[in-house]
Amino acid sequence: MYRNQNIRLNLLDVLFWGGLIFWSIYVRVRLPLNASMSQLFLFVLALIVLTPPWVAPLFAFFPRWSKKIWYKELFNRSQDGLSTAVAALVWTFFQKNPLYLGPWILSAGVGITLAALAFFLVNTSLVTLVIHLSSGTPWKEIWRKNFKWLSISYFLLSPMALLLARAYETPLIGNWGGWTVLLFLVPLYYSRYYWDEKVRLEQAFDTTLEVLMNALEAKEKQTRMHSERVADIARDLAKAFYNDEAKAQEIYRAARLHDIGKIAIPEAVLLKPGKLTEAEFDLIKSHTKLGAELLSPARKVAFDQLVYNVILYHHERWDGRGYPEGLAGQDIPEEARIVGLADAYEAMTAGRPYREAKSPEEALKEVQDFSGVQFDPKLVRLFTVLWNQNPIWRDREAYLAAKGGSVSPSTLPQPSSESSLPSSSEPGSRTSES
Numbered sequence: 001m002y003r004n005q006n007i008r009l010n011l012l013d014v015l016f017w018g019g020l021i022f023w024s025i026y027v028r029v030r031l032p033l034n035a036s037m038s039q040l041f042l043f044v045l046a047l048i049v050l051t052p053p054w055v056a057p058l059f060a061f062f063p064r065w066s067k068k069i070w071y072k073e074l075f076n077r078s079q080d081g082l083s084t085a086v087a088a089l090v091w092t093f094f095q096k097n098p099l100y101l102g103p104w105i106l107s108a109g110v111g112i113t114l115a116a117l118a119f120f121l122v123n124t125s126l127v128t129l130v131i132h133l134s135s136g137t138p139w140k141e142i143w144r145k146n147f148k149w150l151s152i153s154y155f156l157l158s159p160m161a162l163l164l165a166r167a168y169e170t171p172l173i174g175n176w177g178g179w180t181v182l183l184f185l186v187p188l189y190y191s192r193y194y195w196d197e198k199v200r201l202e203q204a205f206d207t208t209l210e211v212l213m214n215a216l217e218a219k220e221k222q223t224r225m226h227s228e229r230v231a232d233i234a235r236d237l238a239k240a241f242y243n244d245e246a247k248a249q250e251i252y253r254a255a256r257l258h259d260i261g262k263i264a265i266p267e268a269v270l271l272k273p274g275k276l277t278e279a280e281f282d283l284i285k286s287h288t289k290l291g292a293e294l295l296s297p298a299r300k301v302a303f304d305q306l307v308y309n310v311i312l313y314h315h316e317r318w319d320g321r322g323y324p325e326g327l328a329g330q331d332i333p334e335e336a337r338i339v340g341l342a343d344a345y346e347a348m349t350a351g352r353p354y355r356e357a358k359s360p361e362e363a364l365k366e367v368q369d370f371s372g373v374q375f376d377p378k379l380v381r382l383f384t385v386l387w388n389q390n391p392i393w394r395d396r397e398a399y400l401a402a403k404g405g406s407v408s409p410s411t412l413p414q415p416s417s418e419s420s421l422p423s424s425s426e427p428g429s430r431t432s433e434s
Helices: 011-026 040-050 055-061 070-096 107-135 139-157 159-169 178-219 226-242 245-256 260-264 278-285 287-294 305-313 334-350 360-369 377-388 396-403
Strands: 029-031 035-037
Touching (some): 011 040, 011 055, 011 178, 029 178, 035 139, 040 055, 055 070, 070 107, 139 159, 159 178, 178 260, 226 245, 226 334, 226 396, 245 305, 260 287, 334 377, 334 396, 360 377
Antiparallel strands (some): 029 035
């Protein structure tokens, strides 16, 4: 039934719950995209159960200390207070309107679950909105990186708020319920530890991959910023293809890693200035499978299937004459087709010792000539539209200058497959059998 709202908190109650809320905010976990997550929601939900609806929002707003800029601190306090107020209204509704299933009263369980859901939706929506407005990061990307992985543990923990409230109402130790509540802090701290380790693990993966990419670029100085330019082209092409910012960001991340397998190719082969033998060229082509194998420990932890599709299949061709599996047409994953086109354009405009760099206009014409042969015709049409908008990646020298200085590819060695062993990533390979 709906509980009596004329509850008076004494000084000990105020200090105790205020201290718990202060502690939860102090040990909050930093999230990847300019946000943080704490167990504040558990303590304010417990207060919603114990006190009148107006009490918990005040506790969510006041007991904290921060050196942040005043308007950021005001936003944090306000969104926590608002989220708590909405959750309190949901809980109150179910206490005033009892829900039954046969002989069982479900009001408390359903009420706390939906109150937790209301808190989560209001809180994450407001934070996501502010991050989106301040940084331009797509909504889906913010949700994926900051909150998607948190949601399951959040809802699994939510019923504990009801347990905290009931424990406080029914003292088991020393005639004060606070002792029992304090015992619950041990498992709660370890759940917070899980959140923290999950964030650190993803950061460690990102850092490790950045180190690997830097090592690869150190091995192949002539392809400086190759992966970054390919990723920028692929992101713009993905935006045009999907009309989805979050999807474009996923493909951008995958494109940054598309050549990661080359880290396992011996330098003697990778940097060979002369013509490659057929065996050496086969070794170069193995970088797709090597890359997928290299990142296999991170499958389902840091990367989804899209990343592996890009790494493994970005050298497949529309006509089925690519590698490693000879996929053709629609059988090639869309993300791999996108990165494959971006990779080819970047390679053509970068130049090689055995072939001068093509101008942006020449490279565009070659891409168009190989529409339906090497490239997806729809992607070629979209690429042409983007190219005519004169994006920064259109001209390689301009791109390198904008990113921090240019480099002359003609002075640096590059493995050559020449005409006998052409790369299927470069449209000039009209007779490619690979």
